[in-house]
Structures are given as C-alpha cells and as structure tokens.
Amino acid sequence: MSPPIHHTFGPLANTRHMLSASGLILRPWRWRSGPATAALARGMETCMNAATSSPKPAVSLWGSGREALLVALRAIPAQPGDEVIVQGYTCVVVVNAIRAAGLLPVFVDIDPDTLNLDPAEVEMAVSPKTRAILCQHTFGIPGPLRELKEICDAHHILLIEDCAHILPDDARPSGIGKTGHMAFFSFGRDKAISGVTGGALIVREEAYRAAVQKQAEEAKPLPRSVILRLLCYPLLYVLLRPLYGLWIGRAMLALAGKTGVLVPILTRREKEGSMSPAVTTMPNACAHLALKQLHTIRTINDHRRMLTRFYLEEIDRREWRIASKPDDTAHPYIPGRITSDLPLQKFPLFVPGAERIRQQLKKQNIHLHDGWTGCVICPPAVDASALGYKDGQDPDAELCGTQILSLPTHPGMTHQQALKLIEAIEQHLNT
Ligand SMILES: Cc1ncc(COP(=O)(O)O)c(C=O)c1O
Incomplete structure (x- = not known):
C-alpha cells in the first residue's frame, strides 16, 4: 500500500520532528518556557532583517498566527467600527481577529493572477474609516506590496502583511514580510514551517511597539495539557499516516480527533465567527520544533x-x-x-x-x-x-x-x- 498524497496529514511532520516532539514530551519543564522562544525570536529577526535598510524589526511570539494578528490590530489607534480591508478568499480566523479587535472587515475582490488583493479594487474600497490593509501572500504567491504600500502611504493607512503561507529565505530577494508596517507569520501544522502551533509578529514602526509589549506582558501560557496534546501531533501523524489507506489508520486518527488527543486547528466557535480576546504565549516546546525547521x-x-x-x-x-x-x-x-x-x-x-x-x-x-x-x-x-x-x-x-x-x-x-x-x-x- 502506497502512502497517501495529502495536504493536511502532518505535512511537516517527519521522523526528526517526531523524535524532537518525543524528547520534549519527556521534559515537561521545557514545555512552557526555555531557551527556544528567545532563539526563535532571534532567528525570525535575522530572517526579516537580512539585506534590508529598514529599521530593525521588533519580534514577538504568540500562541498562533491569528493571535499575532489580533495583537497587531489592537495596537492600532482606532475607534470601534473602523475598517480593515481584507480579501475575499481568506481564512475565517483572519476575519475573526479583525472582529475581535472591534474593527469591521471590508471584503475586496482578488486578482485571479495572484489570488491576492486587487489594488484597483482596494483603491475604491478605501474610506475615511479604513485603518489597515491586510496583504495575504496567498499560498506563498507574493501580494502586490508596492501598489498597496503606495495606497497606504497616500491615505495614512497601515499595511499589515499576512505571511501565514510563506517564510522567505535568502534564495531570492523579496520584500515579503519587510514592506508592511507590521507582518505576522504562522507556525501552524501545515504552514511554511511548523511548531504545531505558534505565530510571530514583526513590528517595524516604533509607534506600535509599546502597545504590543503591553499585550505580551498580559499574555498567559497555554495549559500544560494542551501543550502535551500538541506534542502528540507529530507522533500520531508519522506513525498512522502510512496506514491512512487502510480502515485502521483512518479509524485511529478519527478516534484521536474525537477524543481530543488531537487539538483541532479551528474550534466550533471559531467556525461560527468568534475568537477569544485573551492571547497566549508561544510554548517553548513549539518554538523548539519551529526553530529546528527555521534552520532548514x-x-x-x-x-x-x-x-x-x-x-x-x-x-x-x-x-x-x-x-x-x-x-x-x-x-x-x-x-x-x-x-x-x-x-x-x-x-x-x-x-x-x-x-x-x-x-x-x-x-x-x-x-x-x-x-x-x-x-x-x-x-x-x-x-x-x-x-x-x-x-x-x-x-x-x-x-x-x-x-x-x-x-x-x-x-x-x-x-x-x-x-x-x-x-x-x-x-x-x-x-
Ligand atoms: C491566510 C491565513 N492567515 C492567518 C492564519 C492564522 O494562522 P494560525 O493558524 O497560526 O492562527 C491562517 C491559518 O489558519 C491563514 O490561512
């Protein structure tokens, strides 16, 4: 039986990842805090700083990409009901974060050639209430950063890059993650690299750093039981994925989902359009896994x-x-x-x-x-x-x-x- 072809069965979980996760399961004192979080933040800073003349970015780590976005949006001075331009064809958690920040999502159509915001449509959607534009880099296709930055500069609006689908390397210079006033990344299980969960926020503008720092001081750690379940994810997928073509593999993964051993990517409440206002810190154990992948x-x-x-x-x-x-x-x-x-x-x-x-x-x-x-x-x-x-x-x-x-x-x-x-x-x- 050949292994399945898939998008979502632990796409970044391999034997090395599984062994790292197993080692972490045996060291519970490293789950919440340890050296990996600071090392990952430094790694992201290097990654986002290389070959740019823009100011040194401030990097903070969060429990997920959606939380990093919520923190970014709450750092913007805005009134309830102010607007954020976001593309149609996006993930519900992006829309939830906008709403949780007390802002209104304004949906704008995509350019079929980039699957990203169409700048001409964005120009028409900008209003005096617009506070930010989200540039998504859908599936890693670069968004129209130059055009969006021009619109933002002309209207004094913030450009936030959603880099959940891409982590650029040094193979080809790109403005991704380096053009917006802020940018966020995801270390979710099927993203560019994976810590099973986690997110990074990059802030380039001095003006927003204090508001982000304040939220970092108030963030809570994830419960240990959740971290343990997250660490089981690579083990379960590496061991059961080859069996997915047989009923036993499918049944065991379904059971792991039903019994809550696997932490869902989206909760029922998130699918219904709500997000908890409380943000969490990225667990050290997840940062450890993500850092290993950042190195490669x-x-x-x-x-x-x-x-x-x-x-x-x-x-x-x-x-x-x-x-x-x-x-x-x-x-x-x-x-x-x-x-x-x-x-x-x-x-x-x-x-x-x-x-x-x-x-x-x-x-x-x-x-x-x-x-x-x-x-x-x-x-x-x-x-x-x-x-x-x-x-x-x-x-x-x-x-x-x-x-x-x-x-x-x-x-x-x-x-x-x-x-x-x-x-x-x-x-x-x-x-
Ligand atoms: C386009 C996009 N932005 C943001 C996110 C949020 O990332 P995370 O799953 O780490 O919260 C996701 C994925 O869920 C996404 O697909």
Missing part, C-alpha cells in the same frame, strides 16, 4: 520550488489547454504570477469540476481537501454572510473557491507522488 528553511523552500517547477513543466508538457482567465469553459487555468522560483505552500490549479475530481481522487488515496475549497471565507463550514460578506460581492474570490484544485508542495510530498498526482488528474480531466 532553505531546504524546505527548495523542495517547494522543485515541486512548483515540476508541476509547471508537467502541465506545459501535457499541453493542457490553459484558459487566459478562470471562467466556466472546460480549460484549466494557472494564476499568471506563478513562476518556478516560488516556494509555494501549495500549487493552485483551477479546473471546472474541481470538487468532482477531488472526490474521485480520494478513491486512489489522494486527499486534496484542505479547507480552502467551496468558500470565500474558509473553510466551507463558515457562514460568510454572518461575517458581513454579501453573496456575489467578490466574484473572482467566489470562482476561485469553486474551481481550485490545489496540489501539495510540502516536504513530505515526493517527486514520484507529484507525477502520480498529475497523471491521475489528467485521467479525470479526460473523463
């Missing part, structure tokens, strides 16, 4: 670049008739900004009938459901209208949710699996 970021990103290049070549070689924009014709579409030098978190391909193909692929032990399908505020269980999104408001974001078929690029995805996946999709496109 070039290797991880090179692997993602290799698969991005491979998918581009295979699609090209097959002469799939590619549409010039996503629409209802029967041709696949690739966002125009995807180039082979991008370390994508996942490779977005658009095909009509994407959901049908995903369902068919499951029978071949290929699992491409990642929560970013069939929704504008993801995952699909979220009621977007309850969060202020009006149906039809962002047509390109809606089409993206309907037609996307994302292909994995994570370090556990092999070249052979990528070829098998392309061949399987080809077969389904032809039927």
